[in-house]
Amino acid sequence: MSDLQRMVYASRATFAPSRQGSGIELEVARILMQSRRNNPRSGLVGALYYGNGCFFQCLEGEAAAIDELCARIAMDPRHRDMQVLGRHPIGARSFSVWAMKYVPNASAVQALMTRHGRKEFDPYTFDEALIAAMLDLLRQGMDADLLQQDANGQRAGGDRVPPAGTAVPAAGGRRRAALLLGLALAAVAVVAALLLR
Numbered sequence: 001m002s003d004l005q006r007m008v009y010a011s012r013a014t015f016a017p018s019r020q021g022s023g024i025e026l027e028v029a030r031i032l033m034q035s036r037r038n039n040p041r042s043g044l045v046g047a048l049y050y051g052n053g054c055f056f057q058c059l060e061g062e063a064a065a066i067d068e069l070c071a072r073i074a075m076d077p078r079h080r081d082m083q084v085l086g087r088h089p090i091g092a093r094s095f096s097v098w099a100m101k102y103v104p105n106a107s108a109v110q111a112l113m114t115r116h117g118r119k120e121f122d123p124y125t126f127d128e129a130l131i132a133a134m135l136d137l138l139r140q141g142m143d144a145d146l147l148q149q150d151a152n153g154q155r156a157g158g159d160r161v162p163p164a165g166t167a168v169p170a171a172g173g174r175r176r177a178a179l180l181l182g183l184a185l186a187a188v189a190v191v192a193a194l195l196l197r
């Protein structure tokens with residue numbers, strides 16, 4: 001029998017925020033890479049938010065897999081003060097296509113805080129209603145990788161963007177187009193040579 005659960009926790013980052021523009025923190029990108037590599041193997045999905053020096057993470061999957069991952073995450077020196085905000089049985093995973101979705105929409109989160117009478121993002125003070133609203137925001141928000149694709153027309157490079165574990169199609173597509181163009185030109189040359197004989 002399945003024992004699906006959703007667990008939500010808050011924690012505080014131990015690394016200092018880097019000041020390199022508006023991209024994703026390097027340390028957060030590394031966490032996402034690990035999550036997206038590991039979670040599918042244990043049937044885990046979820047979402048992560050990082051803001052105001054705090055993490056808010058939702059994990060969905062079999063209870064044993066959540067326990068196993070949480071034990072690992074709790075030992076991670078990149079954060080501290082891990083506090084479980086909620087853990088409940090669920091009928092189905094709500095982040096089913098996301099090994100670990102990352103929604104870097106600070107202004108939407110700030111608007112949510114304001115609607116709930118909060119000055120800043122402090123997940124330790126969240127009540128049930130705010131946890132549910134935050135999860136809805138993460139479900140509806142756009143993942144960081146998709147945002148990058150939308151802004152640039154293709155996936156951006158650089159070390160501040162977490163790869164989602166998918167291949168980058170742009171370079172392969174360009175090579176294929178050049179090959180097809182070469183073949184077409186060769187065919188035209190052959191036809192022209194035959195006609196001019």
Ligand SMILES: Cc1cc2nc3c(=O)[nH]c(=O)nc-3n(C[C@H](O)[C@H](O)[C@H](O)COP(=O)(O)O)c2cc1C
Nearest residue numbers: 031034035038039055057069072073076078079100
């Ligand atoms: C806030 C936070 C969230 C994390 N979430 C995950 C996660 O969902 N899945 C995961 O595999 N590791 C996660 N990690 C990283 C783990 O603590 C650990 O470093 C990682 O699982 C080790 O994986 P590796 O042995 O493949 O490098 C998280 C770390 C932090 C600080």
